[in-house]
Amino acid sequence: xxxxxxxxxxxxxxxxxxxxxxxxxxxxxxxxxxxxxxxxxxxxxxxxxxxxxxxxxxxxxxxxxxxxxxxxxxxxxxxxxxxxxxxxxxxxxxxxxxxxxxxxxxxxxxxxxxxxxxxxxx
Amino acid sequence: xxxxxxxxxxxxxxxxxxxxxxxxxxxxxxxxxxxxxxxxxxxxxxxxxxxxxxxxxxxxxxxxxxxxxxxxxxxxxxxxxxxxxxxxxxxxxxxxxxxxxxxxxxxxxxxxxxxxxxxxxxxxxxxxxxxxxxxxxxxxxxxxxxxxxxxxxxxxxxxxxxxxxxxxxxxxxxxxxxxxxxxxxxxxxxxxxxxxxxxxxxxxxxxxxxxxxxxxxxxxxxxxxxxxxxxxxxxxxxxxxxxxxxxxxxxxxxxxxxxxxxxxxxxxxxxxxxxxxxxxxxxxxxxx
Numbered sequence: 001x002x003x004x005x006x007x008x009x010x011x012x013x014x015x016x017x018x019x020x021x022x023x024x025x026x027x028x029x030x031x032x033x034x035x036x037x038x039x040x041x042x043x044x045x046x047x048x049x050x051x052x053x054x055x056x057x058x059x060x061x062x063x064x065x066x067x068x069x070x071x072x073x074x075x076x077x078x079x080x081x082x083x084x085x086x087x088x089x090x091x092x093x094x095x096x097x098x099x100x101x102x103x104x105x106x107x108x109x110x111x112x113x114x115x116x117x118x119x120x121x122x
Numbered sequence: 123x124x125x126x127x128x129x130x131x132x133x134x135x136x137x138x139x140x141x142x143x144x145x146x147x148x149x150x151x152x153x154x155x156x157x158x159x160x161x162x163x164x165x166x167x168x169x170x171x172x173x174x175x176x177x178x179x180x181x182x183x184x185x186x187x188x189x190x191x192x193x194x195x196x197x198x199x200x201x202x203x204x205x206x207x208x209x210x211x212x213x214x215x216x217x218x219x220x221x222x223x224x225x226x227x228x229x230x231x232x233x234x235x236x237x238x239x240x241x242x243x244x245x246x247x248x249x250x251x252x253x254x255x256x257x258x259x260x261x262x263x264x265x266x267x268x269x270x271x272x273x274x275x276x277x278x279x280x281x282x283x284x285x286x287x288x289x290x291x292x293x294x295x296x297x298x299x300x301x302x303x304x305x306x307x308x309x310x311x312x313x314x315x316x317x318x319x320x321x322x323x324x325x326x327x328x329x330x331x332x333x334x335x336x337x338x339x340x341x342x343x344x345x346x347x348x349x350x351x352x353x354x355x356x357x358x359x360x361x362x363x364x365x366x367x368x369x370x371x372x373x374x375x376x377x378x379x380x381x382x383x384x385x386x387x388x389x390x391x392x393x394x395x396x397x398x399x400x401x402x403x404x405x406x407x408x409x410x
Contacts, residue, residue, distance in 0.1 A: 009292075009293045009303070010295075010303070012306065014390060014391030015389055015390035015391060016390055016391040017391060046228075050386075050390055051392065051394050052226065053392040053393065053394060054386075054390040056392070057391060057392040
């Protein structure tokens with residue numbers, strides 16, 4: 001499964017938000033490659049021992065943020081179909097990872113960064 | 123991003139429908155109902171009925187009977203009741219784990235193996251719960267005002283720890299961690315929990331009253347209106363415990379499913395839906 005989610009119940013952050021953050025981070029760092037299918041609702045719900053509706057809500061929010069897209073009969077995929085990663089991509093991945101780390105140190109979540117970048121790039 | 127709104131009535135409907143359809147949960151409900159009966163039997167042994175005397179208010183009459191009942195309760199009774207509290211908390215955690223599985227669209231079990239590693243947390247949580255309850259019971263013995271204050275504190279204490287049960291069933295929290303999480307969750311969902319408790323309570327009391335009326339009419343019919351106590355009366359009284367136990371078991375399950383659903387909504391940010399609702403995967407695909 002390309003998404004690794006570690007749930008923290010003590011954070012006080014809703015679980016759907018934690019799933020949203022994890023998928024957004026996996027998309028940003030290239031853990032989920034363009035064209036790669038995201039886990040199904042049931043598979044992810046079963047793995048995380050949570051309600052399937054929670055995954056539906058996280059995917060819905062990710063879709064609203066323009067990060068993923070559901071394709072009828074095929075599954076859920078990253079929103080932008082990019083070319084296979086090259087050296088430039090791996091360099092960019094390192095930079096983005098560094099940026100995320102620094103943002104986290106300042107208490108800014110990966111999802112917030114993603115939404116900010118999307119707004120700014122319009 | 124916040125918790126999606128969900129009406130308390132929808133959660134109560136979900137609880138009743140799930141409790142009715144998933145009979146596998148009834149095993150745990152039956153065990154809990156029997157434990158409640160045992161606790162009631164222990165304390166009912168010493169119950170003193172109020173003596174009605176002229177010139178005395180009903181408050182004074184009831185208070186005196188209550189104080190005499192408390193004084194008659196022995197230390198052994200309290201010790202046994204503490205052990206039963208431990209058993210009750212364990213059974214509640216088991217039932218809630220099963221309810222959480224059902225709400226996730228899975229089968230209820232296996233419960234015993236999944237709770238094997240949780241015994242220490244359950245023990246600590248039960249000890250904290252029982253200590254608070256005993257302390258408030260002591261307050262009740264002080265005076266008539268103390269009885270009222272003790273009752274209010276004891277009720278608030280039990281209410282504040284309700285959501286610790288799903289925490290123990292789901293999260294890897296310690297016993298004290300579960301107490302802290304329960305307080306955190308009840309701050310978010312106290313209104314829904316209170317409304318749910320009230321709605322399920324009203325339904326439960328209504329059904330109890332209807333059942334009591336039906337059984338009283340059945341007794342009148344069998345006794346053919348005679349004022350003499352018939353020889354089969356003790357057997358009749360023993361037999362009518364069964365339907366009350368079934369009603370009690372059903373509402374225990376419904377109440378715990380409500381807690382599990384409320385906990386899911388407060389923790390995950392999305393509430394579970396009725397078992398007859400469409401498959402979440404299909405809903406997601408259909409809208410894409």
